[in-house]
Amino acid sequence: MRIPFNRPYFKGREFEYLKEVLDAGSVGGGGAFTKRAEGWLENRLGVPRALLTTSCTAALEMAVILAEIGPGDEVIMPSFTISSMANAVVLRGGIPVFVDIRADTLCMDERLIEDALSSRTRAIMPMHYAGVACDMAVIKDMAQRHNLVVIEDAAHALLSAYKDSACGSLGDIATVSFHETKNVVSGEGGALLINRADLVERAEVLLNLGTNRSQFKRGEVKRYEWLDIGSSYLPSELTAACLFAQLEQADSITARRREIWRHYHNAMEKHEEARRLTRPIVPADREINGHIYCVLLPDTETRGRIIEALSSNGIDALTHYVPLHDTPAGRRYSRTAGTMKVTDSVAGRLLRLPIWVGIEPQLEWITDQVGAILAQPN
Secondary structure, X not given: OOEOOOOOOOOOOHHHHHHHHHHHOOOOOOOHHHHHHHHHHHHHHOOOEEEEEOOHHHHHHHHHHHOXXXXXXXXXXXXXXXXXXXXXXXXXXXXXXXXXEOOOOOOXXXXXXXXXXXXXXXXXXXXXXXXXXXXXXXXXXHHHHHOOEEEEEOOOOOOOEEOOEEOOOOOOEEEXXXXXXXXXXXXXXXXXXXXXXXXHHHHHHHHEOOEOHHXXXXXXXXXXXXXXXXXXXXOOHHHHHHHHHHHHXXXXXXXXXXXXXXXXXXXXXXXXXXXXXXXXOOOOOEEOOXXXXXXXXXXXXXXXXXXXXXXXXXXXXXXXXXXXXXXXXXXXXXXXXXXXXXXXXXXXHEEEEOOOOOOHHHHHHHHHHHHHHHHOOO
16 A cells, blocks of 8 residues: 555545535635634634635735835745745735745745845845744844844644744744645635734735625724735635644644654664655754655766655655745746855755554654665665
8 A cells, every 4th residue: 555645634524514604505715613723723823813815825915915014025935845935925926035044944044134135125024934933032022123023834834933933933924834735624625813903903904805795794994995905815614624623633633743743853863873864854943844855965867866766665755845946936936145055955955754643653764765765775
């Protein structure tokens, strides 16, 4: 049997809640399950307002609008990330400015941000790679000194933490993903997390086609009308029902993924000591959620050999992002601040091992296969 890289975990009340929505005969967004899921995020993460969205991409687009990014404005971000981050800025006429990542955490190198700033910089967009938090204290201090908005991409980082604060609660605005590849899933789906009270009302308008639908439903206004730009960012109640069932299991799912992560980490220690690979580094002041377990191999050729050998044994292991600065759209729409030495090196050597709840019985065999392949001469 083939071991896939990812497999969603549906062992809770997903079917029961989906049936409840279907039986109620109203599947449009903004209903009871939407409110329950948003309330869970607000209470669990300690954020003032959470809004469910159709995807994390949609949440990023909303965040950039809330940050008032316009033509010619620059936003600092890593190049080693998903294109959604850059697209959200480019769609508003802004310019993504890429900064290299750290060799240890693989997050944007906060030490390089200051040199990337210009008179047109309006925001910083850190991304918590693999659920390892960026150094948010440094980033927030810099943003405050330069009057910049912090848009925190916590797509990988639900229930990860930085200095005892939940990822998603650290920026002015944050985004989370519930895509099928994440720890907690709704197929597609995301959330916008708003940590500034002055942004909440406009965020609700953006979510609802640029209208005051939310205020109208609460009886706060007499007319339901078009006020601002916006789009159809609100997910259906079916998505929200599936998500809430997953959120009810989020702590147990995260605990099991952390155990899988630790199993890999312990098994890879001897290979790191033999200098066959480099294991991930998690600073002591951060807590991970077990979203990704990745290693860095000596070179691209070794990585390709290992992926091919694992695949022949029925194990799916993957690379990750093509750095955005090294893509046609990246060259067209963005600029790069400084060298991308670490990003380029990591992108060519990073290997992600399969990690999902239920894989535990196969872990020993997977790590044995990885070890046997690593020990083979080139």
